[in-house]
Amino acid sequence: xxxxxxxxxxxxxxxxxxxxxxxxxxxxxxxxxxxxxxxxxxxxxxxxxxxxxxxxxxxxxxxxxxxxxxxxxxxxxxxxxxxxxxxxxxxxxxxxxxxxxxxxxxxxxxxxxxxxxxxxxxxxxxxxxxxxxxxxxxxxxxxxxxxxxxxxxxxxxxxxxxxxxxxxxxxxxxxxxxxxxxxxxxxxxxxxxxxxxxxxxxxxxxxxxxxxxxxxxxxxxxxxxxxxxxxxxxxxxxxxxxxxxxxxxxxxxxxxxxxxxxxxxxxxxxxxxxxxxxxxxxxxxxxxxxxxxxxxxxxxxxxxxxxxxxxxxxxxxxxxxxxxxxxxxxxxxxxxxxxxxxxxxxxxxxxxxxxxxxxxxxxxxxxxxxxxxxxxxxxxxxxxxxxxxxxxxxxxxxxxxxxxx
Amino acid sequence: xxxxxxxxxxxxxxxxxxxxxxxxxxxxxxxxxxxxxxxxxxxxxxxxxxxxxxxxxxxxxxxxxxxxxxxxxxxxxxxxxxxxxxxxxxxxxxxxxxxxxxxxxxxxxxxxxxxxxxxxxxxxxxxxxxxxxxxxxxxxxxxxxxxxxxxxxxxxxxxxxxxxxxxxxxxxxxxxx
Numbered sequence: 001x002x003x004x005x006x007x008x009x010x011x012x013x014x015x016x017x018x019x020x021x022x023x024x025x026x027x028x029x030x031x032x033x034x035x036x037x038x039x040x041x042x043x044x045x046x047x048x049x050x051x052x053x054x055x056x057x058x059x060x061x062x063x064x065x066x067x068x069x070x071x072x073x074x075x076x077x078x079x080x081x082x083x084x085x086x087x088x089x090x091x092x093x094x095x096x097x098x099x100x101x102x103x104x105x106x107x108x109x110x111x112x113x114x115x116x117x118x119x120x121x122x123x124x125x126x127x128x129x130x131x132x133x134x135x136x137x138x139x140x141x142x143x144x145x146x147x148x149x150x151x152x153x154x155x156x157x158x159x160x161x162x163x164x165x166x167x168x169x170x171x172x173x174x175x176x177x178x179x180x181x182x183x184x185x186x187x188x189x190x191x192x193x194x195x196x197x198x199x200x201x202x203x204x205x206x207x208x209x210x211x212x213x214x215x216x217x218x219x220x221x222x223x224x225x226x227x228x229x230x231x232x233x234x235x236x237x238x239x240x241x242x243x244x245x246x247x248x249x250x251x252x253x254x255x256x257x258x259x260x261x262x263x264x265x266x267x268x269x270x271x272x273x274x275x276x277x278x279x280x281x282x283x284x285x286x287x288x289x290x291x292x293x294x295x296x297x298x299x300x301x302x303x304x305x306x307x308x309x310x311x312x313x314x315x316x317x318x319x320x321x322x323x324x325x326x327x328x329x330x331x332x333x334x335x336x337x338x339x340x341x342x343x344x345x346x347x348x349x350x351x352x353x354x355x356x357x358x359x360x361x362x363x364x365x366x367x368x369x370x371x372x373x374x375x376x377x378x379x380x381x382x383x384x385x386x387x388x389x390x391x392x393x394x395x396x397x398x399x400x401x402x403x404x405x
Numbered sequence: 406x407x408x409x410x411x412x413x414x415x416x417x418x419x420x421x422x423x424x425x426x427x428x429x430x431x432x433x434x435x436x437x438x439x440x441x442x443x444x445x446x447x448x449x450x451x452x453x454x455x456x457x458x459x460x461x462x463x464x465x466x467x468x469x470x471x472x473x474x475x476x477x478x479x480x481x482x483x484x485x486x487x488x489x490x491x492x493x494x495x496x497x498x499x500x501x502x503x504x505x506x507x508x509x510x511x512x513x514x515x516x517x518x519x520x521x522x523x524x525x526x527x528x529x530x531x532x533x534x535x536x537x538x539x540x541x542x543x544x545x546x547x548x549x550x551x552x553x554x555x556x557x558x559x560x561x562x563x564x565x566x567x568x569x570x571x572x573x574x575x576x577x578x579x580x581x582x
Contacts, residue, residue: 006527014510306508312467313497315523316488400467403506 008319011310012326019299023331026295030335030379031342037281038343038367038375040155043350044277048270053261056208059199060113060144060232061241063262064248065255066093089119092227094147099252099284100231108244110236111143114228116218117264122165122211123182124173131169131211133183135218144234147199147212154197159213163193166207167200183211189221202319288335289386290378296390298323300397307394308402317395324391325384332383336376343367415441415464420473422459433459436473456461466494495524514540 016023070085093099097116103112116135121128138158142148147164148156154177156164162182170176177195184190193213200207213282219225231254235241241258249256259266300307307320344367417439423432428467433456441447449457463475466482469490475482477497482490499520500506507516515522517536571575 004527007522008474008523010528011510016509305506306510309502309506309508310519310523311464311491312494312500313520313523316491319523353409400462403502404465 007315008322009191011323012023014332015299015303015323016327016330019302020215022295026291026331027335028289029291030331030383031338033284033291034339034375034379035285035340035342035346038340038371039346039350040277040280041371042343042347042365042367044273045368046363047271050363051266051270054202055266056238056259057150058145058203058206059259059262061235061238062233062254063233064093064099064233065229065257066091067253067255068175071327073297090222090224090229092116092224092229093231093254096228096231098180099254101235102252103231103248108235108237108240109233110218111140111234113137113140113144113232113234115141115225115230115232116215116222116228118218118222118224118229119186120211121184121223122169123171123184123358124175124179127173129172129208130135130170131183132209133185133218134210134212134222135215135222136212137215141212141232144232146199146202149201149256150201151197152200155197155277156199156212157196158212158217160214161191161193162196162199162214162217164212165195167198167211168204168208169211170195170198172208181211183213183221185221185223187223189223191217191221193217204296220254255377285382288332289382292331292383292386293389295331296324296387297326299327300390300394304397304402305392307397308399308404311399312403319321320397321391321395324394327389328378328383328385328387328391330383332379332386333376333382335383336372336379339379340372340375412443413440414443415439416474416476417464418462418474418476420463420470420475422463422468423458423471426566432471434463434470465498465500466490479569497519 035061048239064291069091087259100112100114113136118133120131120133134146136158138147138156142156151164153166154164160166163183165173165175165257166180173181175181175195177197179195180192181195182190182192199210199212201210213221215228219227222229233248235244238259245258245261248254310320311317347365347367351365356362412553417437420434420437420439421431421432422434425431437460449460451457459468463470464476470483473483475492480493482493485493507513508519511519514533516537518528518532521532521535525532
């Protein structure tokens with residue numbers, strides 16, 4: 001009997017030890033429940049971050065565009081019954097340098113990259129392909145998209161007269177690093193560029209469509225001298241994109257599209273997945289709680305005579321209540337530790353089995369220490385809450401009735 | 406309301422106890438008056454169902470009377486709160502149950518220590534020493550399960566002694582551990 005432990009702790013651990021088989025079974029039960037929660041959380045979090053990473057591999061978190069041009073009748077002219085929607089021309093963002101300076105000072109924003117982009121035709125020999133011409137400042141754009149890491153041949157060098165294209169476009173045009181490529185834009189401008197690198201952004205459409213050139217080259221080809229058609233932003237918290245987009249739109253008057261809005265269906269799927277996993281977690285938690293509660297209810301019934309003796313000897317209702325609450329908490333805590341260890345093992349097996357054909361893991365999956373702490377805290381809390389009813393029952397036992405059995 | 410300290414350890418004044426039996430009320434004790442002096446030995450004798458256990462439960466503060474006054478060491482108990490009753494019961498009253506009433510999850514020595522342990526909240530060396538003295542020649546840390554047959558008659562008395570029992574008229578004053 002440890003001198004520093006209060007009576008409630010001593011009684012709780014002794015009662016658990018005495019009913020060892022019962023305690024062991026419920027701890028294993030809690031462990032299995034917690035392991036499913038931890039395993040499922042780690043798996044879903046790995047899967048979701050992988051999906052988000054893939055989705056955001058070729059797009060920024062927020063894109064700022066010039067506001068749409070709207071045709072308006074002259075003041076007081078009500079003769080026109082119908083106002084036709086105006087065609088949107090390619091134009092620059094007003095005062096984009098000032099806006100860029102303001103954005104760079106915002107703490108939520110990790111990187112700002114001005115972009116001049118527009119449609120063009122890539123011509124090589126008899127082949128020509130419709131492409132997106134994207135003029136960038138490589139250093140800033142890399143912080144938004146990470147293009148340099150995705151160069152699979154050559155390197156990211158975009159001096160005047162140089163371009164980087166996707167692997168699909170290179171295949172379609174039969175071109176490779178060092179070859180020449182001609183770009184024609186809609187306004188009649190054209191330029192012959194040397195391919196300095198090939199990229200693979202993990203998206204076939206993007207790999208077949210995007211052609212990256214230096215910002216100045218694009219400005220010249222698209223007739224946007226000194227201007228940019230959009231500003232791409234990278235955020236520190238990707239899930240804050242929608243709120244921040246609204247804020248920036250209100251402050252700058254620009255159109256701000258977040259990745260959440262652009263990929264609404266994908267984001268809805270992610271949210272649905274998260275909700276369904278939370279529902280599953282809730283029901284597992286509930287079954288764990290009922291398991292703990294039922295074992296403790298049985299324990300209170302089995303120990304009613306002992307509870308009566310302790311009450312006769314002067315143990316207060318509070319002491320009995322705490323003794324049984326502690327039993328619930330201890331079962332929850334030990335079960336969560338066992339569950340975390342089990343989940344760790346399941347994940348190790350998963351990593352061994354879930355491999356790409358080339359032997360690399362399908363996606364990164366890991367158990368964050370925070371997840372184990374949350375699982376332990378959560379299971380302990382569930383244990384205490386589950387023990388509330390049996391503990392109150394123990395505390396309210398009439399000693400006379402309890403001793404009589 | 407406390408009485409003037411004297412040699413009286415227990416005083417019952419017109420104690421009544423009734424139970425609800427369906428719609429009607431069944432009175433088991435009909436105005437009991439009893440006084441016990443320190444050191445006095447008393448036996449309660451009566452036929453089965455006459456209310457002996459009910460009266461002992463009231464005296465042991467395990468139950469409350471329906472009417473009347475019950476004084477323990479001069480202290481009137483009917484107005485005391487549940488927590489005070491529990492404390493008074495733990496500190497002043499010892500029980501010798503008809504059947505062995507030990508807690509198997511604890512060792513025999515710990516069972517002897519139990520009244521002091523629940524009163525003080527955590528164990529200490531003095532408490533253990535006091536229990537060990539009472540235990541005397543017995544195997545101190547042996548488990549109840551192993552000693553159950555031998556302990557059946559003796560241990561309940563020892564538990565009682567570990568926490569002095571003035572209402573039984575032992576005459577001992579509370580001694581810490």
